[in-house]
Amino acid sequence: MAPQDNAEGAGDRPPPITLADVAREAGVGESTVSRVLRGKGSVSDEARQRVLQTVRRLGYVPNRIAGTLASTGSRLVALVIPSITNIVFADVLSGASPTLTGAGYQAVFAVTDYDPKAEEDLIESMLAWRPSGLIVAGLEHTPRAFAMMRGAGIRIAEILDTDAEGIDIVVGYSNLDAGRASARFLASRGKRRIGYVGHDLARDKRGAKRYQGFCQALAGLGMHVADAEIVPALSSIELGRNGLAVLLDRTPDLDAVYFANDDLALGGLFHCMAKGISVPGQLALMGYNGLDVARLAPQPLATIRTPRRLIGEMAARLVCSDEPSGIYDVGFELIEGATV
Amino acid sequence: MAPQDNAEGAGDRPPPITLADVAREAGVGESTVSRVLRGKGSVSDEARQRVLQTVRRLGYVPNRIAGTLASTGSRLVALVIPSITNIVFADVLSGASPTLTGAGYQAVFAVTDYDPKAEEDLIESMLAWRPSGLIVAGLEHTPRAFAMMRGAGIRIAEILDTDAEGIDIVVGYSNLDAGRASARFLASRGKRRIGYVGHDLARDKRGAKRYQGFCQALAGLGMHVADAEIVPALSSIELGRNGLAVLLDRTPDLDAVYFANDDLALGGLFHCMAKGISVPGQLALMGYNGLDVARLAPQPLATIRTPRRLIGEMAARLVCSDEPSGIYDVGFELIEGATV
DNA sequence: AAACGTATTGGCAGCGCTGCCAAGTGGTGC
DNA sequence: GCACCACTTGGCAGCGCTGCCAATACGTTT
Incomplete structure (x- = not known):
């Protein structure tokens, strides 16, 4: 050292x-x-x-600093994301980065750690670099963040969600619909006693919307979530493992569990493997995100695949171009897997 | 759309x-x-x-652009990494980002995709922003990249490796030693017919060093790698699964397999689970990196944990400070797991 | 031959800020 | 009353580049 x-x-x-x-x-x-x-x-x-x-x-x-000051455009694009270790955002970056580099732009980024106030501050300090575009996760922001983005006079892309009004460009899909699709899928497979394992939904706005859509669709079918275990932290495999254990301890007669995402679901799957719970015979599991590791697990996980890389690419391309503003809905894909 | x-x-x-x-x-x-x-x-x-x-x-x-031009320091730190979806680099970024933000710096990054020429070009375009520091993965670069970094007059941190000469600041650990430690561990558990599954080592210089150390240590014990399957692509769970299948097909009597990293090893573990190969009874598996998913798998993987987040933090702190240049070796930790 | 486009070139103001300097103000000590 | 000092303030020259304009050179059209 x-x-x-x-x-x-x-x-x-x-x-x-x-x-x-x-x-x-x-x-x-x-x-x-x-x-x-x-x-x-x-x-x-x-x-x-x-x-x-x-x-x-x-x-x-x-010296690009001097060049930028003298000319108008800065050839910088700012990215403000909640996390970098979450593969979802890493995928978005991996789509955006080559697109930006290829177009002669440089990516500047900052991580909010899912904190709206931090997001607000980071947006401000990013704007100080006079980027020609800003890519930000989600549609929910603080009032001051909205004001700054509206007043910045640059292209703004909000990504990964289409369930609310956007400022300028929106690239994503409906999390509400994703939740609904999951509910319908589980119901269509005859599941009736459905549990839920999720994480801190106050921070993960999009996870909350999925859960909302999920509950809504179940209600439409005359059903409801039998029991829910919400762990007050960010999602991880460990939390999924523990969360499922707690849930089953409390409500042993579930026939399916919906997880807020694949990390949690994979933890759940590992729990079942360790405890000898047969999947999907005894218990069906469904995740969300379509991670590689979930697809390649001994039992491929039922999940919803989201085109995250594409979202990064499109957002990058759109903020650098003069293509029209608006909502670009890229959809999602339900993967049946082998756990339901 | x-x-x-x-x-x-x-x-x-x-x-x-x-x-x-x-x-x-x-x-x-x-x-x-x-x-x-x-x-x-x-x-x-x-x-x-x-x-x-x-x-x-x-x-x-x-306007920080103007401020930077007028003053001396730019309060930008450039990060040049091979990949962003590889959790190793995501972890490094997640350590570096808050450290930089906390010190009033902004992170600018670019992804080389493991291509030295791309690295060279990206270093050049990053330097055009006159960052006050540059963090770059590894110690191997093109001659022109070396020249640019030496001539830039800024703090340079090379990370994740200490097995060669550094330019300025080096934060990492010895990959050679990590390979050696793995070999000794397998040997100490009585493994004698040891195979290897790795990926494109021309691109992953640090993976190549680990393999080199591994072979070296085995040789020191009068042993050698019985068979090696090198898949000519970037590592992934899928590749590990397929790679192990091919290896065992060719050389069925192995009693242990060393993988270039945890992605591959996890794929290998999944293969064994699917094929009913008992681990470690029939076959021992060892990975490298200490990923969460490997630790939490039904059978915790034997691996080596590397302090990636810490490396990001330290590199960020060092390039922003006037602490002395030199080699900061943060070491690694062998995790015995349950697969050896 | 005059008038006119086109290609090529250099000069220089100014992008928005910071660093430096000079100037103004008011309190202290002798 | 005067010298001295600490604090506060504004003016202005750049930082290194780009954008605009004017100048020059040369071939073409009428």
Whole structure:
């Protein structure tokens, strides 16, 4: 842990190379260098070669900070997400990142940890970088966050949900419908004593909407959730394992359990495997998200697959383009798996 | 999928509010506004109140682009990582992000997809933002990438590996040692016919080092890898499942298999569960990374836990501070699990 | 030959802020 | 009363680049 000191020079750095240095060395005007580097405007082949060679020789790296200040657009896109270890958002980023890079944009991101006030503060500090676009998770924000986003004068994409009004661009699907579809699926397979294991729904707004849709659809079929175990923390496999144990302890005669997401459901599946509970014979399990690990488990999990990568890609493309604002509903897909 | 058009005004935006606007409205000089906003220099309470109130009234958001250009430091830290969906890097980011945010920095990131040339290009475009620090995975880079990093005059942290020379700051652990430790552990449990399932090692330099250490340690014990299945792609649960199937097909009498990481190992475990191969009775499995899902599987996986979050935190803290450069070895921990 | 487009080039203001400096104010000590 | 100091304040030159404009060169049209 102790640092082994490095002989890296502590000396004064030479002053950084600027565009003016390149211009002088190449014997051309600053504008010409700028034109060559941005590939805009016409420049003679001879001048271009001279500039490029000088750039290489001096190791010049353009200063985008200065460029951005001088021009209008910043070529930065801000991403504000609740979590980075949650694979859902990692997938969104993995869709957005190459799209942005490919279009010459840079991604700046910040993690709210599911805290609306933190989101508000982070949106503010992101806007200070004058990004040309902002991608943010969900449709629920604090009043000040709404005001800032509306007033920013940039493209805003809200993702992963379509169940409320959007500010500008919305890319996602209906979480209410996803919950409803799950309820109908379980009912269609003859399940009647259905339990629920979820996590902190005050923080996970979209999880709450799924549960709401789930209950609604059950009610429509004259049914209801027999018992629910809500663990007051963020979802994890461990929580699912424990949550299902507690639920079954309290209400042993369930024939199916709906989980707020695949992490929890996988924990539930592991619990059943460890306890010798036969799935789906004795108990059916259904998750949500369509994670790889759930698909490849010894018993593929019944779940709903959401096109998260695509959402990231589309949101990125839309905030960088002038395609019309509006709602882009990408839908979801119910995976029957082998646990129901 | 079709956008439902939104009535958002297409009108001309009012010119954005600048610090000069605030100064004029508040009846003070620009310097005073700047001092209030940055909490530097002395300002009378009365002036401060007037400024803060005006800022709130106008909804002024400072322009960090301009601020950065005018001052020296940029308060940006660049992160260049191979992947974002790989939980290892997501964990690193989740450690780095709050640390940076807490210190008033903004994280900018880019994903190389394990391609050295892409890394080179991305490092270049990140440096164009004049970050005050750069965090990059691993110690292997292209010559031009090395040159750019050395010449950038900023703090550089190379993470997740200590098995080669670093440029400036190194935060990680020895992958060679991790491989060696795994070999010794398997040998100590009496395993003699040991197989290996790995992925594209030309791309995963650190995985290659672990395998190298593993083979080295086995050789030291007068043993060797009985058979190895290298799948030419990035690791995944699916690949682990298929890889183990192929390996066992070819060499059925193995008594242990070492996997390049937990994704592959988990796939292997799932394969055994599906095929009724008893673990560790018939076959022992060992992974690497210490993922939650591996710890919580019906049979906890033998693996090596690496402090990825801590690495992210430390790297973030170090690039923002003037703590000494050098190697910070955070070590790793062997988890015996129940699969060996 | 004059007038006119097109390609190429350099100069320079200014993007919004910070750093530095000079100036003003009021309290203290001698 | 004067020198001195700490605190407070505003003015203004840049930071490194881009956008605009004017200038030049050269071929074409009438």
